Amino acid sequence: MWGPTSVSFSFCLLPFFPQRLNAVPQVFMRPLEAKKAADEAKMRFAHIDGDHLTMLNVYHAFKQNMEDPQVCSRLFLRTHGW
Secondary structure (H helix, E strand, C coil), rough: CCCCCCCHHHHCCCCCCCHHHCCCCCCCCCCHHHHHHHHHHHHHHCCCHHHHHHHHHHHEEECHCCCCCCHHCCCCCCCCCC
16 A cells, blocks of 8 residues: 655654755856847746746756757757756
8 A cells, every 4th residue: 555654754844944045057048149030949948837847848858859959049048967
């Protein structure tokens, strides 16, 4: 029978620190000379259900384009650090 384990239950009791979420590197680039284009590119990845699914959209685009640095540059995505 499936049920919560002591490990999963303990994890639920850990304190939540929202400031730690900002420690994740930003995958979107926003160069000063191309702010509008970068914002438009970012919006193409946006998901109505939140940032996690937006990041999943980014990952899928990254893999579908075979991790091509030129495509990433055109889409204003960083090619390292994530």
